[in-house]
Each structure stands twice: as structure tokens, then as C-alpha cells.
Amino acid sequence: MAKTNQYCVAENWGKGFIEHSESRKIAFSGFPGNVWKVPAHNKEANLWISKVLGVLKTKDEAQAIVDAEVTAAQAAWDALSDEEKSRNPRPADIILEE
Amino acid sequence: MSTYKEIIGIQVQSLSSDPPSPFQGQIWYNNSSNTLKYYANLSAAWSTGGALPSPRSRIAGAGTQTAAVAFGSFPPSWIGNNPPVKISTTDEYDGSSWSSSNNMNTARQFLAGAGTQTAALGFGGDVDPGSPGATEEYDGSSWTNGGTMGTGRVKLAGAGTQTAGLGFGGEIETNVTEEYNGSSWTAGGNLGTARVSLMGCGTQTAGLAFGGDPSAPTEEYNGSSWTTAPTLNTPRYNGAGCGTQTAALAFGGYPPPSGFVATEKYDGSSWTTTANLNIGRQSLAGAGTQPSGLAFGGATPSKVDATEEFSAGGLATVTVETD
Numbered sequence: 560m561a562k563t564n565q566y567c568v569a570e571n572w573g574k575g576f577i578e579h580s581e582s583r584k585i586a587f588s589g590f591p592g593n594v595w596k597v598p599a600h601n602k603e604a605n606l607w608i609s610k611v612l613g614v615l616k617t618k619d620e621a622q623a624i625v626d627a628e629v630t631a632a633q634a635a636w637d638a639l640s641d642e643e644k645s646r647n648p649r650p651a652d653i654i655l656e657e
Numbered sequence: 658m659s660t661y662k663e664i665i666g667i668q669v670q671s672l673s674s675d676p677p678s679p680f681q682g683q684i685w686y687n688n689s690s691n692t693l694k695y696y697a698n699l700s701a702a703w704s705t706g707g708a709l710p711s712p713r714s715r716i717a718g719a720g721t722q723t724a725a726v727a728f729g730s731f732p733p734s735w736i737g738n739n740p741p742v743k744i745s746t747t748d749e750y751d752g753s754s755w756s757s758s759n760n761m762n763t764a765r766q767f768l769a770g771a772g773t774q775t776a777a778l779g780f781g782g783d784v785d786p787g788s789p790g791a792t793e794e795y796d797g798s799s800w801t802n803g804g805t806m807g808t809g810r811v812k813l814a815g816a817g818t819q820t821a822g823l824g825f826g827g828e829i830e831t832n833v834t835e836e837y838n839g840s841s842w843t844a845g846g847n848l849g850t851a852r853v854s855l856m857g858c859g860t861q862t863a864g865l866a867f868g869g870d871p872s873a874p875t876e877e878y879n880g881s882s883w884t885t886a887p888t889l890n891t892p893r894y895n896g897a898g899c900g901t902q903t904a905a906l907a908f909g910g911y912p913p914p915s916g917f918v919a920t921e922k923y924d925g926s927s928w929t930t931t932a933n934l935n936i937g938r939q940s941l942a943g944a945g946t947q948p949s950g951l952a953f954g955g956a957t958p959s960k961v962d963a964t965e966e967f968s969a970g971g972l973a974t975v976t977v978e979t980d
Binding site: 571572573574575576577578579580581582583586587588589590591592628629631632633646647648650651653 | 699700702703704705706707708753754767783811812828895911912913914918932933935936937940956957958959963964966968970
């Protein structure tokens with residue numbers, strides 16, 4: 560089955576990283592660890608990855624990067640006092656799509 | 658097959674400059690810039706803006722998309738701090754980058770903000786030590802202490818200006834509303850539904866409360882009482898909002914994944930879903946207007962420094978890109 564999404568790692572440098580014109584053409588999803596999901600087999604998405612010097616990752620590689628960030632956030636939450644825990648829910652796992 | 662002229666009524670013109678009043682669907686060739694252009698109704702979209710100097714969540718903000726101020730928050734690293742340290746950092750945005758300004762007098766998180774970049778109001782929040790009702794006024798350079806809220810609280814929402822502010826809701830599931838006149842707070846009409854971690858925007862006499870925990874309807878304030886309005890399509894809390902009572906924007910929030918990215922606009926009677934945030938998050942802050950909103954900070958769950966700028970789209974000239 561042809562994959563629907565592709566993943567890359569790229570550092571968000573701020574202004575110009577994602578332009579409005581790109582956001583209108585591409586469905587972006589940013590995840591912890593500078594992981595980005597964009598459509599696969601998509602010329603506009605490929606051009607954007609090239610622009611931001613994105614390093615392509617398989618879905619499993621991207622998932623591992625995200626998991627590491629989430630695990631760290633969960634560990635930090637677990638170390639909080641009960642009062643602090645009551646103020647914010649425990650960070651949820653993030654499952655990347657194919 | 659129909660031709661462009663048959664559909665539009667004119668041929669594609671070669672012009673030395675863009676037409677002053679193009680109509681939707683018009684295509685022309687600009688022979689000065691050698692570009693093909695058209696006038697189209699663009700969809701809404703978020704783009705990235707300049708990054709905050711440091712990743713922060715549970716942050717507050719005020720101002721516009723090109724002149725915003727961010728203050729307070731949870732620090733970038735908090736493992737081992739129990740309770741965590743709150744911070745008083747203040748940063749200003751000019752539409753492309755953030756620069757540091759003078760700190761708040763009282764470090765805090767889960768606070769509320771209102772006003773403009775040169776006349777902002779920061780109030781409430783989790784402070785340690787100090788009063789959760791502490792209020793501070795920013796003049797574009799430094800903070801001075803203002804009047805203390807009658808009901809100090811955390812995870813509240815704010816609206817209005819530095820001299821006509823509005824604070825409502827907050828921990829622990831309160832419905833208390835207070836109005837600020839530039840020096841002191843007085844009681845206003847209670848929210849219909851008590852809630853925490855709600856979002857707000859508007860003015861002291863035309864405020865808007867939406868989202869929150871527990872999930873509750875939107876409420877509109879007229880300066881003395883709240884009336885119920887439709888609930889967000891994606892119920893959530895710990896999100897952000899901006900705009901007015903009749904042109905509001907809600908974005909981000911908990912729970913993921915839908916709450917993290919959802920953006921909705923309010924027209925005074927109903928909420929409509931619009932373009933998602935590119936970087937989903939909660940505990941972020943907002944500023945600006947419905948057509949030109951600003952989102953900054955938050956947690957993904959990692960704390961982020963990311964800023965995003967909302968464009969409502971609309972009619973605009975577009976240059977055709979060629980390979």
C-alpha cells in the first residue's frame with residue numbers, strides 16, 4: 560500500500576519556515592523533536608522539505624524521536640507533586656500515522 | 658471547451674502594472690515583472706513566525722500580530738523542580754522576531770493577559786510566593802504593580818484593556834468575574850458555568866468566554882451579565898483565543914490530537930472550523946484579531962518556542978509560480 564504521509568526532521572527557524580502559501584497547499588503536522596509530517600508523493604511537500612533541509616525519516620524512526628520527547632515529558636510530570644499533577648493532565652502518547 | 662474570455666468576459670490582459678481593482682477570478686500578465694497573476698479568494702492558513710527566545714508554556718500574551726507581548730510562564734526545563742519554578746520573563750514581538758524586555762515583578766504561570774504591547778495587563782496565576790490575585794501593568798518597557806484581584810485565582814481568562822480589563826473563571830471551577838478600571842478590581846456578573854482553563858477575548862463591555870474544563874457553552878458578557886452562546890465544535894481547555902465578541906478566534910488546547918490543532922472562528926452567533934495550527938499544542942498564548950491572530954509558546958508536550966501567524970485569507974493577488 561502506498562504510504563500517505565512522509566516524515567522529516569527539520570529545525571523550525573521561525574519566520575519563513577512555513578509560509579501561508581505553503582500551509583494552504585500542504586497539510587503540515589509538527590511533533591515534538593522537530594518531527595514534521597507532510598503528504599507523501601506530493602511535489603509541494605517535497606519542495607518544502609528541500610527548502611527547510613529536512614532529513615527524511617521512516618515512520619518508525621520518527622516515532623522513536625517523538626517517543627523520546629513524550630517519555631521525558633511524562634517522567635517530568637510523574638515527578639510533580641499531586642497539586643501540580645492536578646493542574647495539567649499527564650502528557651499523552653502520540654501515535655504517528657503511516 | 659469554454660475559453661477564459663467566454664467565462665470571464667475579457668481576454669487575459671498584458672499590463673504594465675497590476676490592476677487597481679481586480680475582480681475575483683481575473684487573470685493578467687504583468688509585463689513589468691514578467692509574471693502571470695490572478696485575483697483569488699484564498700483559504701485561511703497558519704504560517705510560522707519568529708521563535709520565542711526560550712520554550713515556554715502556561716504563558717500569557719497581549720497585543721496584535723505585529724506588536725505582541727508575551728509574559729510569565731512555565732520554564733523551559735523543569736525536571737527536578739517540585740514545585741516547578743515560575744518565570745517572569747517578558748518578550749515583545751514585532752511581526753517577525755521576539756526580543757527580551759524587563760521581567761514581571763512577580764513570576765507566575767497560568768496567568769491571564771489583556772491590552773496591547775505598550776499597555777498590557779497581567780493578572781492572576783500561580784505565584785510562589787505571593788498572591789494569586791496580583792496584577793501588573795506593562796508600559797512597553799517595565800511592569801508596575803496594580804490593584805489586587807478580589808478573588809485571586811489560577812487558570813483564568815482575560816479580556817479588555819489595561820484600564821478596562823476583565824478577568825473571569827479559573828481555579829477552582831469558579832464563575833467569578835471581575836472588572837479592572839486601571840487601579841482596582843470590582844465584581845462583575847458571574848459566568849453561567851464555572852470553569853477553569855478557559856479562553857477569552859473581547860472587551861470589558863463585550864467579552865467572550867469559551868472552552869474550559871469542564872466543557873461548557875460559550876458565554877457573552879455585556880458589561881454586567883453573561884448570556885449563553887454555542888459551544889466550540891471541538892470542546893477543549895488550555896487553549897488560546899483572540900479577537901472580539903463578534904469576531905473571535907480559538908486555537909490549540911487539550912485534549913490531543915484534535916484539541917491541539919483545532920482552530921475555530923466565531924461570528925457572534927456560531928463557531929466555524931478553519932485551518933489547523935501547524936504545530937499542535939496546549940497551554941499556549943494568543944494575541945491579535947480574528948483575521949490576523951498570533952499563537953505562541955505552549956506544550957506539545959515538550960515546551961515549545963514556536964510562533965504561528967494566522968491569516969484568514971480572502972481576496973488577494975497571487976503570482977503564478979512556474980518551474
